[in-house]
Amino acid sequence: MASSLIERLTRKKPVSRLVADTADSGDGHGHLGRSITLFQLTMFGVGATIGTGIFFVLSEQVPVAGPAVVISFVIAAVAAGLSALCYAEMSSMIPVSGSSYSYAYATLGEGVAFFVAACLVLEYGISAAAVAVGWAEYVEKLLSNLTGIVLPGWMIKGPITLPDSDNPFAMAFFADGSGLINLPAVILVALCCLLLLRGSKESARTNAIMVLIKLAVLTLFIVIAGSAFNAANFTPFFGEKGFNGVQAAAASIFFTFVGLDAVSTAGEEVVNPKRNLPLAIIAALVIVTSFYVLVAVAALGVQPASQFDGQEAGLATILQNITGAAWPANLLAAGAVISIFSVTLIVLYGQSRILFAVSRDGMLPAIFHDVNPRTMTPVACTIIVSVFVALIAAFVPAGLLWDLTSMGTLVAFTVVSAGVLILRYTQPDMQRGYRVPFGPVLPILSIIACVYLILRLSGIVYAITGVWIAIAALLYFTYSARHSRLEIPDNAVGEAAQ
Numbered sequence: 151m152a153s154s155l156i157e158r159l160t161r162k163k164p165v166s167r168l169v170a171d172t173a174d175s176g177d178g179h180g181h182l183g184r185s186i187t188l189f190q191l192t193m194f195g196v197g198a199t200i201g202t203g204i205f206f207v208l209s210e211q212v213p214v215a216g217p218a219v220v221i222s223f224v225i226a227a228v229a230a231g232l233s234a235l236c237y238a239e240m241s242s243m244i245p246v247s248g249s250s251y252s253y254a255y256a257t258l259g260e261g262v263a264f265f266v267a268a269c270l271v272l273e274y275g276i277s278a279a280a281v282a283v284g285w286a287e288y289v290e291k292l293l294s295n296l297t298g299i300v301l302p303g304w305m306i307k308g309p310i311t312l313p314d315s316d317n318p319f320a321m322a323f324f325a326d327g328s329g330l331i332n333l334p335a336v337i338l339v340a341l342c343c344l345l346l347l348r349g350s351k352e353s354a355r356t357n358a359i360m361v362l363i364k365l366a367v368l369t370l371f372i373v374i375a376g377s378a379f380n381a382a383n384f385t386p387f388f389g390e391k392g393f394n395g396v397q398a399a400a401a402s403i404f405f406t407f408v409g410l411d412a413v414s415t416a417g418e419e420v421v422n423p424k425r426n427l428p429l430a431i432i433a434a435l436v437i438v439t440s441f442y443v444l445v446a447v448a449a450l451g452v453q454p455a456s457q458f459d460g461q462e463a464g465l466a467t468i469l470q471n472i473t474g475a476a477w478p479a480n481l482l483a484a485g486a487v488i489s490i491f492s493v494t495l496i497v498l499y500g501q502s503r504i505l506f507a508v509s510r511d512g513m514l515p516a517i518f519h520d521v522n523p524r525t526m527t528p529v530a531c532t533i534i535v536s537v538f539v540a541l542i543a544a545f546v547p548a549g550l551l552w553d554l555t556s557m558g559t560l561v562a563f564t565v566v567s568a569g570v571l572i573l574r575y576t577q578p579d580m581q582r583g584y585r586v587p588f589g590p591v592l593p594i595l596s597i598i599a600c601v602y603l604i605l606r607l608s609g610i611v612y613a614i615t616g617v618w619i620a621i622a623a624l625l626y627f628t629y630s631a632r633h634s635r636l637e638i639p640d641n642a643v644g645e646a647a648q
Contacts, residue, residue, distance in 0.1 A: 158631045158634070163256055168246050168252055172246050188421075191430035194413050196438055212450070212458035215389050216386065217387050219396070222396050222397075223442045227407075227438075229400075229602075233596045234410050241423070242424045247504070249415045255511070258572070271505065275501055276558065280543075282335035287306075289301075340536065349527055350499075353495060364488060364492065367486070374472060375452045411562055413430050413431050452472055564600040567597045571590055
């Protein structure tokens, strides 16, 4: 007997079954190998986070908030920190691929879970594309400094521009300042795809090396910039928009904390996940927040806020202006190229694992959870995700991509925080490797903080998100709901008891 619409939307997948589905079925579907260590997992979180908010978001957000952008980073970090604690508890209970999608399936039902998955696809796909677009700036800077080669404008920018980012209909095509295709961004995505196809163990090891390089480069920037620090650059502290600008910048910056969600997408491939997942999430949060604030303060201490507007490869340019020499800027640009590679790598990894989990539950075609028996990776899924991201990076400008990613991240964080509250009530005795302190207070504060930032995103973000959700709804009601594994009576028996 077919389920009713309400039954389909509200049916839940028991936690025990979520975990059981990670076992090897022997048919090439649904099984990933555990090979990622605590250190590598922590580097996942740092690698997917540091880079976006530091290497090129400053030039986007300092004009909005002024030197008070430092407060924006702190606001975003506090909101992300509250959510990170919730992620730590959920991941210790449900150590599977899928992140917020899987958590929502166990707590809020299939309908919410599917639309959370849609938001995660938006979050990860757009995030990877946004980072790839920014990578092109540092590649151009490095090539120009080292070889004198100047890449033509048609190959480093897409054809779309946004004259008015608050107007969803203001997009222009082939206007002044636009190009034909962002070719470096496409190349970056292709390289990351090739590495991911080699296997999770190799990708995790490579990412850890790149993250250590990026932290060393950022430490160099902090030291050199500190030698030329001028407190006068922090006056006036607020930009023209006052505290409203601080709030708007915080909402945009929040997307850079997507790395905390990326840690949980690796739940099925982590050694001792109940212990290592929460530890890695919290450790990554501490490292990321410390570097964000230190680098932002150092950058603002050596350059007036007015000079950040439109500045490409900002940190490298700042170093060159301070020292009057090319080598510090070249070193930082090289570090940025490596750093942003690691961000793109982990975000692509995260999106492929989310689609993998949705497919395993029957709501996407089986090709998305076909696993190569040698590399233990979902090959077809990784390739499809990479093509999708490469197309966006090739043609869409970075300014729009930042805020779209924030929307997806904030929705995911809100759902995870709500999931903690629900499981505390429905399954209070379930084993937890970590518990969020102060009972329901911190999860509730996390939800409030996320909703607060969502309300400060621009109109175009709501317009595009609405279109995306409408597409997801069409897919769910025409295909996913009828093909869900819970649609089969034998699979849904456990649900009646919930």
